[in-house]
Amino acid sequence: MKVIMHQPRREIEVSGPRSVKALLNRLDLVSESVLVIRGDELLTDDVRLSPDDVIEVRPVISGG
Amino acid sequence: MISVRRHNAGFCRSHFIEHIHRQVARTISDHHMFDAGERLVLGVSGGKDSLALWEILTQLGYRVDGVYLHLGIGEYSSDGLRLSRRFASERDLSLRVIDLGTEHGFSIPEAARLTSRVACSACGLSKRYLLNEAAAEMGYDVLVVGHNLDDEAAVLLGNVLRWEVDYLARQRPVLPTADGGLVRKVKPLLRVAERETAAYAVLRGIQYEIEECPMAAGNTINRYKEWLNRLEEQSPGLKAQFLFGFLDRGAAYFPPDPPELLACGECGRPTPGETCSFCRLKKVTVLRIARRSA
Numbered sequence: 282m283k284v285i286m287h288q289p290r291r292e293i294e295v296s297g298p299r300s301v302k303a304l305l306n307r308l309d310l311v312s313e314s315v316l317v318i319r320g321d322e323l324l325t326d327d328v329r330l331s332p333d334d335v336i337e338v339r340p341v342i343s344g345g
Numbered sequence: 346m347i348s349v350r351r352h353n354a355g356f357c358r359s360h361f362i363e364h365i366h367r368q369v370a371r372t373i374s375d376h377h378m379f380d381a382g383e384r385l386v387l388g389v390s391g392g393k394d395s396l397a398l399w400e401i402l403t404q405l406g407y408r409v410d411g412v413y414l415h416l417g418i419g420e421y422s423s424d425g426l427r428l429s430r431r432f433a434s435e436r437d438l439s440l441r442v443i444d445l446g447t448e449h450g451f452s453i454p455e456a457a458r459l460t461s462r463v464a465c466s467a468c469g470l471s472k473r474y475l476l477n478e479a480a481a482e483m484g485y486d487v488l489v490v491g492h493n494l495d496d497e498a499a500v501l502l503g504n505v506l507r508w509e510v511d512y513l514a515r516q517r518p519v520l521p522t523a524d525g526g527l528v529r530k531v532k533p534l535l536r537v538a539e540r541e542t543a544a545y546a547v548l549r550g551i552q553y554e555i556e557e558c559p560m561a562a563g564n565t566i567n568r569y570k571e572w573l574n575r576l577e578e579q580s581p582g583l584k585a586q587f588l589f590g591f592l593d594r595g596a597a598y599f600p601p602d603p604p605e606l607l608a609c610g611e612c613g614r615p616t617p618g619e620t621c622s623f624c625r626l627k628k629v630t631v632l633r634i635a636r637r638s639a
Contacts, residue, residue, distance in 0.1 A: 311577075311578040313578055314570075343393065344496060
């Protein structure tokens with residue numbers, strides 16, 4: 282699947298993960314630090330993913 | 346659907362938005378932050394927290410004006426201004442822009458490059474000074490800031506790790522008005538986690554600046570936030586317990602002991618010393634800019 286990442290913005294190809302939780306594990310991210318978005322839908326950890334999906338992983342940590 | 350694990354709850358869009366509105370209304374009421382008749386101004390950056398808070402307060406029926414500080418951080422600052430202006434214009438809200446370069450003769454990247462201060466420190470002290478100055482000069486009763494649960498928990502962690510007792514005494518949801526021109530400062534997002542303000546912004550269709558400030562990469566507070574989120578993943582609710590445990594039971598051991606404030610010799614604003622930190626930073630930076638261009 283295609284995954285849109287930020288900071289800096291880029292697109293990467295990830296194959297294999299079948300759920301949001303598995304994708305975040307693959308990217309070494311915790312769900313508390315990101316929103317996972319498909320289209321205009323926010324996804325919870327248990328949502329199933331398909332190889333054709335375009336998924337945005339948007340960080341939520343900001344400021345300082 | 347969005348899950349909020351610390352509440353052991355999942356919400357649909359409309360119930361999540363209601364939940365966030367209730368959390369903010371409760372925070373304002375519990376901490377007596379402001380009354381309906383008071384004049385409110387919000388520090389706006391174009392990021393998720395300030396724009397979400399502006400939306401929430403407007404939805405709750407408050408009239409809130411905004412002030413944007415242009416700090417001269419390249420595309421990051423110009424994007425923040427563009428998004429803030431668009432948000433205000435779409436909702437017929439008032440936004441005042443203060444340009445650090447035009448009004449004070451320097452930018453945050455210049456201050457960081459030409460003084461010994463790290464960028465986030467120079468930026469933080471400038472924002473505190475300029476937001477208070479703007480609120481005081483424009484006659485507002487209350488300065489509202491978008492600090493969320495994660496911001497406050499991360500600052501608390503830093504203060505505890507170094508036992509900064511003076512800072513612990515000042516870490517409160519409301520910093521009261523003080524003589525000499527310190528405007529009351531309040532934090533209505535105290536009960537809303539950073540992930541929740543981001544989710545709120547997405548669900549309300551708010552366009553905000555997603556990319557992080559280029560000068561904040563790897564900064565200490567963001568690192569503390571990541572550590573706390575890794576702990577939260579294992580123990581949902583831990584961040585809230587840490588912060589509210591301090592405010593409910595720990596803060597009493599660190600009573601506020603405000604220093605006697607004098608008028609800054611340069612700008613006249615309240616400061617514990619002869620010259621305030623902002624004027625010292627400005628003086629050194631502007632002097633070094635002039636030397637370089639001479």
